[in-house]
Amino acid sequence: MDIARHLALIDELCFRPFPAEHGPSDEGAAGPGRFTAVLASSHGLHESDQAERAATVEQYEKERDALYERLAPRWGETAPWNLRTVLLRTEREEIPEPWAGLSVLARVAYLWEAVGTGRWVAVAVADRDAADEVRLLAVVTEEAPP
Template sequence: MNIARHVALVDELCYRPFPAEYGPSDVGFEGPGHHVAVLEGEGGPVDGPAGWAVAVERLEKDRDALYAALAARWGEVDPWNLRTVLLRTAREEIPEPWAWLSARAGVAWLWEVRGTGRWAAVAVTGRDPGDVPQLVAVVTETVPP
């Protein structure tokens, strides 16, 4: 993992214009009001539940190392429980990219990025052994639900 490269990309996304439509980007995908960057990932399915668990554990360590670098800039925050957001999707409309993230990750580190009007989150997606684990960064102007 290259923390400096990941921090630089998150910084860039905090100032990159948002697109008018949904689609792929050079770092992941984007839509009106948000960018999602895949920072690290397995690139394809992992080998069984044990391989999935090892991949998730490695990516969670990388997520937490990235948290330390971003917390030094933006302040320490408590982990954000995305499971509660996912439960809310059953009875209310959760805006993107938060609905997407809550369907794929259990916890995220989340900051309001001072002076930008944007929110930044880092999380590990791939909740289940059938999913491909990835370390992602989300930058959006949409206030978290």
């Protein structure tokens, strides 16, 4: 767990210019108005047993919560944001990216408006798809959450 490194990257993404085109980045993916950084990722868990996957999810949730503990004093305490409701809303309304995509990947996120940057920051554990790796994500975007 390298919380200091994760915080430094989140801080950098709050001020880095967004790219003009969608595509991969050194940290994950980026596009106009958004970055999705993979802070940590499992390797081979999409083929692994459920107990090992559950242990990894638990570890990444602890890391997400540790990030919350450091970001909350800066940007305010927030309740966990239930991404399941966002996912349900995608069935009947147009949800903007990166929020629609995040709701497909994760169940819960912590979310802040990064004061003084004009950007929103979310941290979440992407574990919804058992056929995919478990990832700890940071999303930085200028798109307000729905």
